[in-house]
Amino acid sequence: MAKIEVKNVYKIFGTDPIDVLPQVKEGATKEKVLEDTGHTVGLDNVSISVEEGETFVCMGLSGSGKSTLIRHLNRLIDPTAGEVIVNGTNVMQLKEKELIEFRKHEMSMVFQRFGLFPHKTVIQNVAYGLEIQGKEIEERNKIAMSQIEAVGLQGFEYQYPSQLSGGMQQRVGLARALATNPGILLMDEAFSALDPLIRSDMQKQLLELQSELKKTIFFITHDLDESLKLGDHIGILNHGRLVQVGTPEDIIMKPADDYVEAFVKDVNRAKVLRARTVMVKPDKFNGKDVKLSESYKVDGDAFIEEFLPKVLQDRSTIVVVDNKGDTMGYITEKELAISLTKTSHNESAKTF
Amino acid sequence: MIKIIKKYINYIYLILFAGLIVISYLSSKRKPDSVTELFTDFGWLNNFPKWLDAPFMVWINDWWRAFSAKYGLIFDAIGYVLLRAYSITKNFLIDVPWPIVVLGVVLLTFYASGKKIGTTIFVGFCTFSIGFLNPRFWDKAIETTTIVFIGILLCLIVGLPVGIAMARNPRVRNAILPVLDLMQVIPSFCYLIPGIILFGLGAIPAIIGIFIYACPPLIRLTDLGIRLVDKEVIEAAESFGANKKQKLWGVQLPLALPNIMQGINQCTMMALAMVVIASMIGTRGLGDEVLLGLQQLNVGSSLEAGLAIVLLAIVFDRITQAYGEKIQERTQPAKKKKAI
Ligand SMILES: Nc1ncnc2c1ncn2[C@@H]1O[C@H](COP(=O)(O)OP(=O)(O)OP(=O)(O)O)[C@@H](O)[C@H]1O
Ligand SMILES: [Mg+2]
Numbered sequence: 001m002a003k004i005e006v007k008n009v010y011k012i013f014g015t016d017p018i019d020v021l022p023q024v025k026e027g028a029t030k031e032k033v034l035e036d037t038g039h040t041v042g043l044d045n046v047s048i049s050v051e052e053g054e055t056f057v058c059m060g061l062s063g064s065g066k067s068t069l070i071r072h073l074n075r076l077i078d079p080t081a082g083e084v085i086v087n088g089t090n091v092m093q094l095k096e097k098e099l100i101e102f103r104k105h106e107m108s109m110v111f112q113r114f115g116l117f118p119h120k121t122v123i124q125n126v127a128y129g130l131e132i133q134g135k136e137i138e139e140r141n142k143i144a145m146s147q148i149e150a151v152g153l154q155g156f157e158y159q160y161p162s163q164l165s166g167g168m169q170q171r172v173g174l175a176r177a178l179a180t181n182p183g184i185l186l187m188d189e190a191f192s193a194l195d196p197l198i199r200s201d202m203q204k205q206l207l208e209l210q211s212e213l214k215k216t217i218f219f220i221t222h223d224l225d226e227s228l229k230l231g232d233h234i235g236i237l238n239h240g241r242l243v244q245v246g247t248p249e250d251i252i253m254k255p256a257d258d259y260v261e262a263f264v265k266d267v268n269r270a271k272v273l274r275a276r277t278v279m280v281k282p283d284k285f286n287g288k289d290v291k292l293s294e295s296y297k298v299d300g301d302a303f304i305e306e307f308l309p310k311v312l313q314d315r316s317t318i319v320v321v322d323n324k325g326d327t328m329g330y331i332t333e334k335e336l337a338i339s340l341t342k343t344s345h346n347e348s349a350k351t352f
Numbered sequence: 353m354i355k356i357i358k359k360y361i362n363y364i365y366l367i368l369f370a371g372l373i374v375i376s377y378l379s380s381k382r383k384p385d386s387v388t389e390l391f392t393d394f395g396w397l398n399n400f401p402k403w404l405d406a407p408f409m410v411w412i413n414d415w416w417r418a419f420s421a422k423y424g425l426i427f428d429a430i431g432y433v434l435l436r437a438y439s440i441t442k443n444f445l446i447d448v449p450w451p452i453v454v455l456g457v458v459l460l461t462f463y464a465s466g467k468k469i470g471t472t473i474f475v476g477f478c479t480f481s482i483g484f485l486n487p488r489f490w491d492k493a494i495e496t497t498t499i500v501f502i503g504i505l506l507c508l509i510v511g512l513p514v515g516i517a518m519a520r521n522p523r524v525r526n527a528i529l530p531v532l533d534l535m536q537v538i539p540s541f542c543y544l545i546p547g548i549i550l551f552g553l554g555a556i557p558a559i560i561g562i563f564i565y566a567c568p569p570l571i572r573l574t575d576l577g578i579r580l581v582d583k584e585v586i587e588a589a590e591s592f593g594a595n596k597k598q599k600l601w602g603v604q605l606p607l608a609l610p611n612i613m614q615g616i617n618q619c620t621m622m623a624l625a626m627v628v629i630a631s632m633i634g635t636r637g638l639g640d641e642v643l644l645g646l647q648q649l650n651v652g653s654s655l656e657a658g659l660a661i662v663l664l665a666i667v668f669d670r671i672t673q674a675y676g677e678k679i680q681e682r683t684q685p686a687k688k689k690k691a692i
Contacts, residue, residue: 076590101593113584114584115585117603117607118585129592176588180592
């Protein structure tokens with residue numbers, strides 16, 4: 001059972017969304033609906049399922065509905081149609097009291113524009129979720145302090161948000177979401193305001209957190225590299241429609257349409273593609289002109305980047321092995337050449 | 353059902369309006385002998401005809417008579433409570449030696465302004481000057497202050513909850529807004545005189561007048577202040593599972609406080625303006641000094657009294673403003689105090 005399940009969700013903004021819904025269901029585009037009825041289509045038949053312990057990254061251009069989607073998960077927004085199921089509970093059927101309990105314990109959210117309380121100090125901000133949960137002040141300050149340290153803001157705990165820089169404010173928002181230690185984290189462009197150093201540091205921390213605590217994370221970003229680094233699955237939204245969902249490699253190797261392709265065209269493939277993706281199977285491998293004596297073993301999960309120099313400098317053949325050491329396939333210059341060039345999706349799909 | 357009503361609402365209005373015209377015609381004493389005359393002699397198109405007179409006056413008078421007979425006791429009770437509060441406070445302040453009152457005002461300003469020396473000295477000086485202008489003014493200023501104070505208290509007790517309710521529910525807002533417009537636009541004597549009928553001469557109708565005149569800005573600014581709070585901040589509170597009460601007291605009200613303080617400040621100024629007008633219906637205080645001076649054509653005396661009112665206004669304004677600024681600093685500290 002998936003941890004988060006979004007089923008055929010539509011969201012239409014405007015005065016009479018129900019009246020406009022049939023038109024949207026019939027496939028009218030966002031522009032047309034806006035022109036005809038003055039309603040904005042936020043989400044158009046979006047279905048997603050996120051497994052427990054995985055990081056789902058949502059990407060898309062500005063206005064494509066990412067923030068709208070994430071707000072459905074904790075029901076800050078009610079869908080016009082469709083279902084949102086979290087942890088087996090249908091979020092739409094929760095009564096007010098149940099919804100409050102659900103939000104207190106199941107998930108927390110990092111906001112795109114931070115959403116910090118301007119009248120509270122950093123430590124009060126970070127402790128807010130715990131305060132709402134009814135924790136004693138000593139306990140919540142202790143937890144809040146450790147989170148503040150984790151995001152590198154020690155010394156600022158008694159400052160007000162307006163006294164901090166944008167990146168520091170974002171880290172306060174991050175610490176606030178982590179402080180309640182929920183099973184699900186909703187992160188709306190949580191790293192967008194950070195400088196590159198802190199950003200990669202935060203990404204690393206998130207990955208560590210993920211491997212230790214197995215959180216389920218719904219992450220929104222504009223940055224493809226970030227999504228490839230963090231995401232187990234990536235979903236791409238365009239004008240409220242989900243155009244593709246897949247693993248990072250899927251997205252790069254088999255972009256569903258021009259929109260996705262435009263997204264991925266500048267990516268550094270060597271950093272993303274793994275050995276098992278680009279290798280040829282032993283039965284298709286023509287081993288005659290290859291000196292297996294100069295071969296080099298790599299793990300199937302290794303990125304191209306890690307063995308690229310070996311192939312190019314030493315002309316070695318790469319033998320891809322699984323975790324038991326059995327050969328799964330081979331990689332030579334030829335495979336690398338195919339997978340690293342920005343070929344059309346049809347062609348690169350062949351290597352798959 | 354509601355949808356159907358909405359669809360035909362304009363027709364319903366039209367029918368109601370036509371009905372009103374018919375009723376006006378029927379109840380008019382100066383109508384033509386028969387209806388047919390209207391269609392043969394079109395002279396009534398020249399001047400606005402006497403029979404086209406909606407009988408609101410009669411209705412209101414009937415209603416008023418029934419209303420004051422039925423609820424007179426309640427108003428007596430309200431009047432009694434307000435009068436007791438007024439006379440106790442006033443007598444107390446008049447009995448207290450004036451230096452102690454000045455000292456009290458100084459201390460109040462000092463703490464309300466967050467220990468700003470300049471404001472404190474200025475306010476103390478103004479307070480002293482009210483009596484200094486004319487010793488007779490001192491007790492009168494205290495009467496005026498007490499009326500204003502009780503009026504504002506009434507505004508706060510009613511205005512804050514109403515403002516909050518408006519911010520939370522658009523339907524309540526739509527219902528209340530026209531009432532506020534009415535309260536602000538209607539000339540003050542239109543409610544001061546009925547006030548006299550209900551409560552008798554003196555301080556109480558003035559307090560009621562203050563309430564009607566000065567409460568709308570407080571309500572509006574409370575409503576606006578709450579609605580202007582950043583939506584994402586509210587969402588943040590919600591996303592952690594804050595309930596309505598926690599949201600209101602923990603986030604919305606503190607963030608709306610600068611606006612609410614502005615509302616209280618406005619309320620104070622308007623209350624002061626109202627007590628001066630109320631002197632014309634016999635409310636005692638600084639206003640009647642102005643009136644007295646004017647009646648005796650004593651320009652000096654009425655200007656002196658006018659100046660005393662200005663001083664009183666400055667005292668009120670400085671204290672509430674300074675307190676508002678202090679709160680604002682606490683909730684939204686200025687960037688310049690950055691310690692990075
Ligand atoms: N409260 C609202 N009322 C009306 N329209 C809205 C509302 N919120 C969002 N929209 C519309 O929904 C669409 C999606 O907005 P959303 O904020 O989800 O975009 P986004 O993908 O998060 O963009 P960005 O990357 O800029 O944050 C936009 O066209 C926007 O105009
Ligand atoms: Mg967004």
